[in-house]
Amino acid sequence: MINRVCKELFWKEFSSYFKTPLGYVFLVIFLFGTGYLTFEPGRGSFFIMREASLTSFFAYIPWMLLLLVPAVGMRLWAEERKSGTIELMFTLPITIRQAVLTKFFASWAFISVAILGTFPILFTVAYLGDPDWGVIFLGYLGSFLVAGSFLAVGCFFSALSKNQVISFILSIVACSVILMAASPPVLDFISTFSPKFVVDVFESLSVLNHFELMQRGVLQMSNIWFFAVTIGCWLYGNMILLKENRAS
Amino acid sequence: MTKKQENYLRAILSLFSMVFLLYSGTTLLKRVKIDFTEERLYALSDGTKSILAKLDSPIKLKLYYSKTAAQKGTEGLRVFNNHFTYIRELLRDYVANSRNNIELEVIDPRPDTPEEEDALAYGLRKFHLTETETYFFGIVAENESGTEKIIEFFDPAQKGNTEYELTKLIYSALNPKKKIIGVLSSLDVINEEVSPYVAQIMRMQGKSVQDSWLVTNLAREFHEVKKIALDSEQISGTDVLVVIHPKGFSERLNYAIDQYLLGGGKLLVFVDPAAISDPSVATAGGVSSSPDPGFAKLMEKWGIELKPKTFAGDKHLSASGRFDPNQPPGRLLAIMRCNQACTQGNDSPITGGLNNLTMVFPGALVKKDVEGIKHSALLATTDRGNSYTASGFQLNRPQILWRKFSEGTEPVVMAYKSVGKFKTAYPDGIPPDGKKEKKGKKAKAAKAQKKKAEHLMESKKESAVVIVADVDIINDQFAFKRSFLGPAIANQNSTLFLNAVEALIGSVDLLSVRTKGMVSRPFNAITAIELEAEKGTKDKVREINASIAKVQAELSQLGRKANEGNIAILQNVGLKKKKQLAKQIAGLKRELREVKRSGRERIEGIGKFFQLLNTVFIPIIVIILGIWYSNRRKWRMSQFGAPQEEKPVENKVLKSVGGEV
Numbered sequence: 001m002i003n004r005v006c007k008e009l010f011w012k013e014f015s016s017y018f019k020t021p022l023g024y025v026f027l028v029i030f031l032f033g034t035g036y037l038t039f040e041p042g043r044g045s046f047f048i049m050r051e052a053s054l055t056s057f058f059a060y061i062p063w064m065l066l067l068l069v070p071a072v073g074m075r076l077w078a079e080e081r082k083s084g085t086i087e088l089m090f091t092l093p094i095t096i097r098q099a100v101l102t103k104f105f106a107s108w109a110f111i112s113v114a115i116l117g118t119f120p121i122l123f124t125v126a127y128l129g130d131p132d133w134g135v136i137f138l139g140y141l142g143s144f145l146v147a148g149s150f151l152a153v154g155c156f157f158s159a160l161s162k163n164q165v166i167s168f169i170l171s172i173v174a175c176s177v178i179l180m181a182a183s184p185p186v187l188d189f190i191s192t193f194s195p196k197f198v199v200d201v202f203e204s205l206s207v208l209n210h211f212e213l214m215q216r217g218v219l220q221m222s223n224i225w226f227f228a229v230t231i232g233c234w235l236y237g238n239m240i241l242l243k244e245n246r247a248s
Numbered sequence: 249m250t251k252k253q254e255n256y257l258r259a260i261l262s263l264f265s266m267v268f269l270l271y272s273g274t275t276l277l278k279r280v281k282i283d284f285t286e287e288r289l290y291a292l293s294d295g296t297k298s299i300l301a302k303l304d305s306p307i308k309l310k311l312y313y314s315k316t317a318a319q320k321g322t323e324g325l326r327v328f329n330n331h332f333t334y335i336r337e338l339l340r341d342y343v344a345n346s347r348n349n350i351e352l353e354v355i356d357p358r359p360d361t362p363e364e365e366d367a368l369a370y371g372l373r374k375f376h377l378t379e380t381e382t383y384f385f386g387i388v389a390e391n392e393s394g395t396e397k398i399i400e401f402f403d404p405a406q407k408g409n410t411e412y413e414l415t416k417l418i419y420s421a422l423n424p425k426k427k428i429i430g431v432l433s434s435l436d437v438i439n440e441e442v443s444p445y446v447a448q449i450m451r452m453q454g455k456s457v458q459d460s461w462l463v464t465n466l467a468r469e470f471h472e473v474k475k476i477a478l479d480s481e482q483i484s485g486t487d488v489l490v491v492i493h494p495k496g497f498s499e500r501l502n503y504a505i506d507q508y509l510l511g512g513g514k515l516l517v518f519v520d521p522a523a524i525s526d527p528s529v530a531t532a533g534g535v536s537s538s539p540d541p542g543f544a545k546l547m548e549k550w551g552i553e554l555k556p557k558t559f560a561g562d563k564h565l566s567a568s569g570r571f572d573p574n575q576p577p578g579r580l581l582a583i584m585r586c587n588q589a590c591t592q593g594n595d596s597p598i599t600g601g602l603n604n605l606t607m608v609f610p611g612a613l614v615k616k617d618v619e620g621i622k623h624s625a626l627l628a629t630t631d632r633g634n635s636y637t638a639s640g641f642q643l644n645r646p647q648i649l650w651r652k653f654s655e656g657t658e659p660v661v662m663a664y665k666s667v668g669k670f671k672t673a674y675p676d677g678i679p680p681d682g683k684k685e686k687k688g689k690k691a692k693a694a695k696a697q698k699k700k701a702e703h704l705m706e707s708k709k710e711s712a713v714v715i716v717a718d719v720d721i722i723n724d725q726f727a728f729k730r731s732f733l734g735p736a737i738a739n740q741n742s743t744l745f746l747n748a749v750e751a752l753i754g755s756v757d758l759l760s761v762r763t764k765g766m767v768s769r770p771f772n773a774i775t776a777i778e779l780e781a782e783k784g785t786k787d788k789v790r791e792i793n794a795s796i797a798k799v800q801a802e803l804s805q806l807g808r809k810a811n812e813g814n815i816a817i818l819q820n821v822g823l824k825k826k827k828q829l830a831k832q833i834a835g836l837k838r839e840l841r842e843v844k845r846s847g848r849e850r851i852e853g854i855g856k857f858f859q860l861l862n863t864v865f866i867p868i869i870v871i872i873l874g875i876w877y878s879n880r881r882k883w884r885m886s887q888f889g890a891p892q893e894e895k896p897v898e899n900k901v902l903k904s905v906g907g908e909v
Binding site: 018021024027028032034035036038039051053117119120121124127132135138183188191196201203210216217218219220221226230233236237244 | 255256263266270278279280286318320325330333771773774862864870871
């Protein structure tokens with residue numbers, strides 16, 4: 001049974017994005033950016049490839065999310081800490097875990113609205129050809145999960161620092177690392193100071209590999225596990241940081 | 249331990265546990281998967297499972313992948329890393345389905361190690377990434393008798409073929425008894441005179457060597473392929489007979505084919521009303537067509553006829569291309585790109601699931617009812633396809649072909665399978681060979697033996713013939729392309745050939761693996777506009793040509809009337825007419841440009857519309873909604889003070905929980 005306070009907090013957080021310019025800026029940039037990049041005049045362009053699939057659309061989603069999700073996540077706790085309302089929140093009849101999850105899900109819901117805002121591409125591809133809807137569904141599911149992972153990272157760094165800019169930069173760096181963990185240049189760098197086993201472990205942390213697999217139309221349990229553990233652990237870290245704050 | 253230290257410890261521990269959970273969980277749970285693709289691309293096909301279930305001796309697979317080197321490479325190698333992961337997981341599925349008969353070993357060959365030496369000894373392909381790092385990505389299959397089969401390099405671009413390649417590898421490593429494919433052709437399909445090794449040396453010496461057609465080399469991977477001589481009088485010892493471009497065959501040879509089929513043999517026949525793969529066309533010109541009347545007599549008994557000088561065409565399957573380098577690219581009726589539309593509706597393992605075939609001047613087959621024989625269409629055009637006739641120089645003029653073509657209402661069949669009990673085309677027995685009968689004892693003995701040989705009037709048991717109305721479909725030029733790794737399969741033409749051979753032999757397992765592939769999903773809406781625009785273009789071109797012809801006829805008529813008295817007047821009339829014609833043509837050309845431009849602009853317009861829809865439409869709505877919502881809030885605030893939702897949640901909660909907090 002979801003606590004009534006949690007519901008209130010969820011709606012307050014969710015609606016707050018629509019009361020400030022931040023939410024609109026995010027939506028406009030995200031939707032314009034993905035649309036523009038999908039149709040960008042290059043060899044990989046959706047219209048030039050003439051293939052009724054959303055490969056060229058999903059290719060840019062993780063990179064757009066990398067830039068924009070930390071911007072959504074940065075204010076979650078840093079703002080509360082800076083304005084002091086966090087103290088008030090701790091006095092509410094909800095646990096830290098509930099507070100963290102509620103805020104996280106409210107922001108995730110907002111980002112999901114942004115992702116769902118790309119729906120015209122579905123009409124486009126359905127009008128032009130005969131797409132594989134199973135693959136497209138999985139692509140969207142993957143996009144939601146990537147956004148959730150980045151947001152969990154953003155929540156963690158937002159709780160770490162009172163300064164929103166610092167938490168934004170740290171989030172982007174951390175998200176880039178988990179996004180590109182399987183990139184050979186990154187692995188090469190890791191291999192200069194770590195044994196091979198560590199390099200293999202590092203490679204398995206890549207968000208992009210899991211997303212690309214889903215986007216091709218195959219869902220492994222390991223994908224679900226990966227995103228669930230990533231989100232869960234970063235949020236757990238977030239809770240620890242908040243407890244530490246409250247203790248101090 | 250203070251609370252602070254405890255929290256730090258928990259944070260560090262949770263970080264490690266996250267990494268551990270991620271690594272172990274993703275490694276363990278990889279095998280559990282759901283395939284969302286329509287074509288079930290990521291699930292093992294039934295054919296592979298069936299082959300694996302039949303394994304009765306152990307096979308060792310050694311997957312060589314230079315992972316350490318790839319992890320140090322460029323970003324481009326990430327594709328290869330992912331492909332390696334895909335193959336490794338696929339092979340683990342193989343192991344799981346093999347009843348412990350397959351053992352998989354993954355090897356990372358580092359430079360200057362025994363593993364690298366082994367990889368080279370097996371014949372795997374080696375690449376240099378840097379001066380020190382080498383790169384391998386291949387596999388070796390070893391059976392218990394020590395026979396090795398390899399895939400020297402996995403190309404991520406050929407991902408759709410991976411399962412087939414791996415299953416083929418295992419199948420060939422099992423070393424089953426090879427079936428024999430006999431190839432009989434008026435063309436040089438098989439060149440057995442020089443071995444590939446000698447051929448390579450000869451080529452290095454600058455000598456020209458005629459290779460066998462690549463499809464036969466593919467067939468050799470599983471079966472034995474032998475050439476049947478054109479002077480054969482009897483065909484035996486082959487499991488399937490492939491007849492390619494039958495023309496100029498002796499009566500005796502046709503009789504031998506007839507009796508081979510009646511004796512229970514299986515036939516795969518490629519005929520063509522215009523085979524451009526025939527080298528004699530290039531040198532001597534003309535049209536090379538088959539079957540000749542002798543072979544057509546056989547086909548008549550099978551209930552199949554290839555209409556001479558008649559071709560199957562389909563506007564919606566016509567390929568885009570350039571016939572003349574000086575002309576802009578356009579649609580070519582002669583080249584047919586068969587997609588799923590050609591094979592849908594038939595559940596034959598030969599063509600079922602094929603969606604990427606290229607045919608050149610395919611012929612139109614017509615079936616006739618013959619008692620005891622059942623025909624089933626394997627390849628056909630769409631409902632809007634039709635047949636058209638053309639000959640000689642017309643075949644080289646795409647515009648003429650388009651003019652001769654009109655849309656039909658029924659599919660034109662380009663390949664049939666006929667099954668049943670066939671009757672002989674030679675009811676009078678062996679035809680005379682035309683040479684003088686040998687005299688003497690030997691001749692008498694031979695005659696007696698021939699009499700002994702049973703002449704079959706009809707099939708004793710059911711047999712099958714597959715007839716494809718295109719020879720070029722299996723020629724290297726149209727079935728393969730050049731790649732940096734040598735010739736590569738360009739489409740599913742070779743698949744059709746191998747499928748037909750294996751279906752006739754009776755090994756259907758490999759078939760279902762091979763036909764698995766990506767379904768092409770073109771922009772149908774755009775193709776329809778292009779076709780419409782091209783139709784308009786063609787009409788205009790026809791109009792222009794008709795006007796030119798008309799004026800030319802008038803001019804020549806004037807020329808005939810000319811004499812010394814009226815020549816000056818007629819010249820004036822002629823000039824006027826020419827000027828008129830030039831004006832008329834200029835007008836028509838303007839209209840032609842207009843048709844072309846409007847087609848192009850419609851496509852560009854659709855592109856722009858969707859680009860705008862996907863880039864600015866929703867953002868504008870978001871902005872409008874944002875402004876409206878902000879104004880509404882401001883208005884409500886000015887009317888009623890702070891709106892309800894503006895109050896901090898804590899206040900509401902504090903009220904609701906009263907003095908407890």
